Amino acid sequence: MMLGILGGMGPLAGAQFLARLTLLTPAERDQDHLPCVLWSDPRVPDRTAARLGTGPDPLPALLRGLRALEAAGATAIAIPCNTAHGWFDDMRAACPLPILHIVDAAAADLARQGVAPGPIGLLATEGTLAMRLYQQRLEAAGWDVLVPDAATMADVVSPAIAAIKAGAVGPAGLPLRAAAAGLVARGARAVVLGCTEIPLGLPEGPLRDSLGVPVVDTIDALALAAIGWARG
């Protein structure tokens, strides 16, 4: 049993996924942990740009990574990038291994945290919003997905994600917290950090806690899904 991680989108989110997978696994020593192979290819074309029609298709690079992970011995795949899940069906068709879906992992975490059906907030990339990745899978379960308005996306959320991709993790915290708080003010009973860059800027701690509602960190949610897979 070996988990293949299709990472690099961004590279810090992939590294953080492996760190959180490690910390969330009950373990007393190195040998208790899940073997993993992480393909961190930051050259994968930008997923949001592709979906908005302003950049090349990432699918060939995604499939190259999946083939490398399969060749290295992976027996299941986790992809710590929400926007890449816009190509989930293509990847599943091309890859014989089971692929965990990050939106299903987020839904499981909403349920684990006891979030009842009703309005929830979503912070994500422009690409994820344009593809309605969360709406497709969450609205069937009774959660209504509130998203930031266009001005907040352009002025706050997208710049914060770009800053984190450039390594400026700290300055992204307050703007992301403000965008999340705006969703709570509109009635969201929980907030999903639906881009794996966002938990790097708004990590566990007082700033996140100050929102006063449950927060789904999609890095942690995917790590918990992987731990569940490993336990069979």
Next chain:
Amino acid sequence: MMLGILGGMGPLAGAQFLARLTLLTPAERDQDHLPCVLWSDPRVPDRTAARLGTGPDPLPALLRGLRALEAAGATAIAIPCNTAHGWFDDMRAACPLPILHIVDAAAADLARQGVAPGPIGLLATEGTLAMRLYQQRLEAAGWDVLVPDAATMADVVSPAIAAIKAGAVGPAGLPLRAAAAGLVARGARAVVLGCTEIPLGLPEGPLRDSLGVPVVDTIDALALAAIGWARG
């Protein structure tokens, strides 16, 4: 160009190496980062136990990881585990790729931080100390290596490393800081965190800064060596 990372020893140190490599790389966007493949196999037998004669040989597992990284397309290797470098010559003999040496990376970082020849302190595993990995490479350059006494190793350093491997990162900080301060009191003009678990327990920040001498974090030192390799 793709960096192969032989990780999993422990898994948190391997993840942290990839995170620090990412943060230390000058980059504006995902695509500016170095492609990596990380083999995180926590089942590698304990390196210190093997060297002390109380556990199995890790070399077969290390070579299996190197072969997987080579097959995945790696063009150089970094190993974020100091103790594993006790098998460096065997790995180099078996692997056609260049392997960065973590003690050479630490020496380069001592020089980068302007640490003059003379006494320096080393915190490391019992295995690394028994193999004299640092003494062999640093004493030729004029640095005298001070190490904790046997009681401090048994009561403080080794338990702190074990705690971090079990995920208890926070409680390890003060004991590791005390062990490092003991070396400074004996005349060390810098302290090398010569086990990649140790920077997880004594991260950048006030506790580390309170030592009042330069600190070589061997996760960061190896990341800087990898960035230097990538730049040619």
